[in-house]
Amino acid sequence: MGSTEDLDYPQIIVQYSNGFLISKVMFTACELGVFDLLLESGKPLSSDAIAAGLGASIMGMKRLLDACVGLKLLAVELTQEGALYRNTEISNIYLTKSSPKSQYHIMMYYSNTVYLCWQYLADAVREGRNQYERAFGVSSKDPFGAMYRSDEEMLKFMAGQNSVWSICGRDVLAAFDLSPFTQIYDLGGGGGALAQECVSLYPNSTVTIYDLPKVVQVAKEQFVSPEERQIAFHEGDFFNDSIPEAELYILSKILHDWDDDKCKQLLAKVYKACKPGGGVLLVESLLHEDKSGPVATQLYSMNMLVQTEGKERTAAEYSKLLEAAGFGVIQVKRTGNLYDAVLGRK
Numbered sequence: 218m219g220s221t222e223d224l225d226y227p228q229i230i231v232q233y234s235n236g237f238l239i240s241k242v243m244f245t246a247c248e249l250g251v252f253d254l255l256l257e258s259g260k261p262l263s264s265d266a267i268a269a270g271l272g273a274s275i276m277g278m279k280r281l282l283d284a285c286v287g288l289k290l291l292a293v294e295l296t297q298e299g300a301l302y303r304n305t306e307i308s309n310i311y312l313t314k315s316s317p318k319s320q321y322h323i324m325m326y327y328s329n330t331v332y333l334c335w336q337y338l339a340d341a342v343r344e345g346r347n348q349y350e351r352a353f354g355v356s357s358k359d360p361f362g363a364m365y366r367s368d369e370e371m372l373k374f375m376a377g378q379n380s381v382w383s384i385c386g387r388d389v390l391a392a393f394d395l396s397p398f399t400q401i402y403d404l405g406g407g408g409g410a411l412a413q414e415c416v417s418l419y420p421n422s423t424v425t426i427y428d429l430p431k432v433v434q435v436a437k438e439q440f441v442s443p444e445e446r447q448i449a450f451h452e453g454d455f456f457n458d459s460i461p462e463a464e465l466y467i468l469s470k471i472l473h474d475w476d477d478d479k480c481k482q483l484l485a486k487v488y489k490a491c492k493p494g495g496g497v498l499l500v501e502s503l504l505h506e507d508k509s510g511p512v513a514t515q516l517y518s519m520n521m522l523v524q525t526e527g528k529e530r531t532a533a534e535y536s537k538l539l540e541a542a543g544f545g546v547i548q549v550k551r552t553g554n555l556y557d558a559v560l561g562r563k
Contacts, residue, residue, distance in 0.1 A: 239288060240327075240328075241328070242281065242284045242285065242288060243285075243288065243290060243312070243324065244324050244325070244327065244328035245281065245328075246281060246285050246290065246312070247312055247321050247324050247325065247328075248325060248328065249271050249273060249281075250271055251267065251271065251281070251282070251285070251291075252290075252304055252308045252309070252312040252313045253313050253314055253315070254267060254270050254271060255267070255291075255302065255303055255304045255308075256304060256309060256313045256315070260303075261294060261301035261302055261303040262301060262302060262303075263298070263299055263300065263301055263302070264278050264279040264282050264300065264302065267282065267302065282302050285302075285308075286302070289305060289307065290304075290305060290307065290308045290312065291303065291304060291305060291308065292304075292305055311384075312324075317383060318383050318384050319380055319383070320380050320381075320384070321380065322373065322376035322377045322379070322380045323376075323377035323378070323380045323381055325373065325377070326373050326374060326376075326377035327377075329373070330370065330373070330374075331520065331523075331524065333352040333353070334347070334348045334349065334352045334523040334524055335520075335523055336348075336352065337351045337352060337523065338519065338522075338523055341522045341523045342522070345522075346526075347360055347363070347522070347523055347524050347525055347526070348523050348524075349363035349364075349366075349524075353366065360474065360524065360525045360526055361429075361474075364524070365429075365431070365432075368431075368435075371431065371432065371435060372435060372439065374407075375407050375408035375432065375435060375436070375439075375440065376408065376439075376440075378407050378408060378410070378470075379407070379408040379409070379410035379440060380410075381410075381555070382410035382411045382414060382469075383410060384554075384555075385552070385554040385555045385556055386410060386411050386414035386415075387414050387418060388552040388553075388554045388556070389469070389498075389500045389552060389554075389556050389557070389558045390411070390414055390415050390418050390419075390558075391418060392550035392552055392557070392558035392560075393498070393548065393550060393558060393560045395415075395418075395419055395422070395465065395498070396419050396421065396422075397464075398419075398422065398464040398465035398495065398496070399419075399421055399422050399423065399464060400422075400423060400463045400464045400465070400492075401415065401422055401423065401424045401425070401463060401464065401465045401466070401467060402424070402425050402427050402451070402460070402461065402463040402465070402466050402467070403415070403424050403425065403426050403427065403466075403467045403469070404427050404428075404455050404460070404466055404467065404468050404471060404483075404487070405427070405428055405455070405468065405469070405470075405471045406424075406426035406427065406428055406436075406467070406469075407426070407428060407432060407436065408435075408436050408439070408440040408441075409426055409436050409440050409441040409448060410440070411467065411469050411500075412424040412426050412441075412448050413441070413445065413448065415467070416445070416447040416448060420447075422447065423447050423448070423449065424447065424448050424449070424467075425448075425449040425450065425451050425461075425463070426441075426448065426449070426450050426451070427450075427451040427453060427455060427460070427461075428450075428451075428452070428453075429452070429453075429454060430452040430453075433450045433451075433452045436450065437450065455483060455486070456479070456482065456483060459490075460486050460487060460489075460490040461490060462490050462491075462492055463490065463491065463492065463495065464491075464492050464494075464495040464496075465495055465496055465497070465498060466487050466490075466491065466495075466496075466497045466498070467497075467498045467500065468483075468487075468497060468498070468499050468500070469498075469500035469556075470500060470501065470556070471483075472484075472499060472501060472527070472530075472535070472538070473501055473502070473517070473518075473521055473525070473527045473528065473529055473530070474521070474525040474526065474527040475525070475526055475527045476526050476527060476528075477538065479526070479527075480527075480538050481538060481541055481542060484497070484538055484539060484541070484542035484544070485542045485543070487542070488542045488543045488544060488563060491563045492563070493563060494562070494563065495562070495563050496544070496560055496561055496562040496563060497539070497544060497560070497561050498558060498559070498560050499535055499539075499558070499559040499560075499561070500556050500557075500558055501529065501530065501535065501556060501557060501559070502514040502517050502529055502555060502556050502557065503529075503530070503531060503532050503535075503549070503551060503557040503559075504518070504529050504530060504531045505531065506531050506532070506533060508531065513555070514529050515529070517529050532549040532557075532559060535549075535559050536549070536559065536561075539559070539561040543563070544561030544562060544563060545561070545562060545563075546561070546562040547559065547560070547561045547562075548560045
């Protein structure tokens, strides 16, 4: 005879099965501009008014709004004139485009790019490689060539990464006292959001964003103002080009893109370039040592399978990679947020 806990299993299976539907409701409301319209209106609106404002069907919008209420993304008030909808605090902060902590861009990237790769997750598991060829008809041999397959796609990716650092960048940069390091290189720094957080937190530092020439150009044009004197740029491919000398190197969500051999190759170059007494800060989502969680990190690792050549790792695995390159005095700090920090010293 089964325990009463067995009664929870059907609900758990249904909940997991509905995960795709739940995320798509949120992505669609963002894409259509539901949260932005309600923020701009400054007052609750009827489903008819929202549908008219966004050029959508009344029937479809009503169902979308009610689903968002069920997900706590919207609130509804029943009046004599009918149901009136408004944003919740969560949607105002994270789902409107104008919010400093907006996650709109990363959601659009997941909805329009990542989900297409995930359609072929079974193939990725069978073959052990990313799925750009099936999803987009481009070669999977160069993950970032596939990821940056168009200027539009590259811009979407960079904006999405920037939005992530708006909510957890400060946590990883404050995990250790980085104030002794005044000359910092952010390798693969992309749109510059982490560099901006860094110079804000450590005003005596200068940060150079080292990235591919086309990424640097977009960062300069779209994301980093020329007035930000503490941020500089260096164009290059850190696997094939030299890495300039610095006191600290930041590798944020870089090593998880690559296999162990590529990671060792890059860290060896960083160690050689690093000033004595300097270090490297790894910003990654850490698995538990027995790899039993966290669930979010396990899912990120599945995403690395469908999109890159890499995987998520444990703190011990990252420490081993750092030690192989020559780094010592390795410290690990779990932030309690999306990403954690590992600091290795030369």
